[in-house]
Amino acid sequence: MKKKLLVTGSAIQDGQLILTTEEPVGGLEPKGQMLVDSDNLSFVYLMEKEEEYTYVLLPDFVWADLKKGLDESLPVYLVADGGKVELTGFHGELEYLAENIKGNGNYGETMVSKVESIF
Template identity: 45%
Template sequence: MRNKIQVKSASISDNKEFLLYIGEEVTLDGLNPSGTMLVDSDQCSFIYLAENEDEDYTYIILDEAIWGEIKTSLENPEMKAYIAHKDGKKLELIHFQEELLYLIENIKGNSNYGDEMVGKVEATF
């Protein structure tokens, strides 16, 4: 079974970092960013892949609730994205913007992702 981490909220910090907050019960220890993203059309979410020490993947789930903040972060191409704990620990998500922009453009008008996902992506991005 794959590990899943649900992003709870998102914000842009004072020093222009895009922070994706996870629950306090989740640890970032042993996770490495893969630089790859997927789409879960059934759940209308984007998934960032992180690898753990056992070479398994952990799914970092970015659901529709934070897409508005994601859109704002994409307006600054230099902004870096991080998974973050409220305690200050964070992990940079390499290639976040490039991967996400590619997926968004691929989804628009593409019925292979399902009408609901396409409609929500087009309405938000």
């Protein structure tokens, strides 16, 4: 079974892009890969804990900060309850997905429009 972890906020602090969640992040290992959930207007970063995938959902309300972090090449961290994990490979994956989605109707009109307006 795959666990889903929702990012509930984002901020640029001290030269870092901080993504916050209410779920514990201890023991999560970054996989350096991202997917798209166009039905829910989310990017999905893959992590693993004890050989089980965890999907980190990045909803559209954090995309403006994702774009700023991408433009400024800021390191990206997932933070909760004192735990902090760097999301390796984040920029390359996000950049690739955003470019692939632009003008690509396979992702749905709403997803394409939203990505084009921010990225």
